[in-house]
Amino acid sequence: MSRTTRLFDLMQTLRRHRRPVSGTVLADELGVSLRTLYRDIAALKAIGAEIEGEAGLGYVLKPGLLLPPLMFSEEELEAVALGLVAQACRFLAHPEHEVQFGCGKYETVVETLANAVAGRRYIAGDTFTAADVYVSSHSGWGMQFGTLERRPEF
Numbered sequence: 001m002s003r004t005t006r007l008f009d010l011m012q013t014l015r016r017h018r019r020p021v022s023g024t025v026l027a028d029e030l031g032v033s034l035r036t037l038y039r040d041i042a043a044l045k046a047i048g049a050e051i052e053g054e055a056g057l058g059y060v061l062k063p064g065l066l067l068p069p070l071m072f073s074e075e076e077l078e079a080v081a082l083g084l085v086a087q088a089c090r091f092l093a094h095p096e097h098e099v100q101f102g103c104g105k106y107e108t109v110v111e112t113l114a115n116a117v118a119g120r121r122y123i124a125g126d127t128f129t130a131a132d133v134y135v136s137s138h139s140g141w142g143m144q145f146g147t148l149e150r151r152p153e154f
Contacts, residue, residue, distance in 0.1 A: 020058035114153040
């Protein structure tokens with residue numbers, strides 16, 4: 001398993017747990033050593049993941065979206081578009097390659113998008129950007145044609 005896949009799986013596992021979970025339990029779920037888990041958590045924290053942990057309590061991922069306050073590059077927009085098209089066509093990438101295709105489990109993608117827009121005026125920072133146009137046009141299209149469930153956040 002690649003490190004990228006392992007980090008992605010760790011984020012997904014932390015998202016599933018609403019309460020703090022011990023390092024031992026996380027390591028067992030992911031099939032890695034405790035030392036590897038500590039390194040992976042440190043790596044995720046270094047890139048901005050808000051993971052809290054205390055001895056005896058465990059680790060918990062604070063709610064929110066892990067996206068830097070930058071506009072998407074052309075390549076990143078293409079990756080997002082590919083993910084939307086892949087889901088619309090019911091294309092399922094091999095789990096180890098989901099990150100490369102810019103997609104994941106449908107429920108996780110929709111939940112992450114809902115959390116990103118809930119209670120916010122703009123999706124990427126404090127000003128209107130191309131990301132707002134892009135995400136709203138695709139989510140609007142998805143809801144209009146039934147490929148995206150209607151939710152209050154959208």
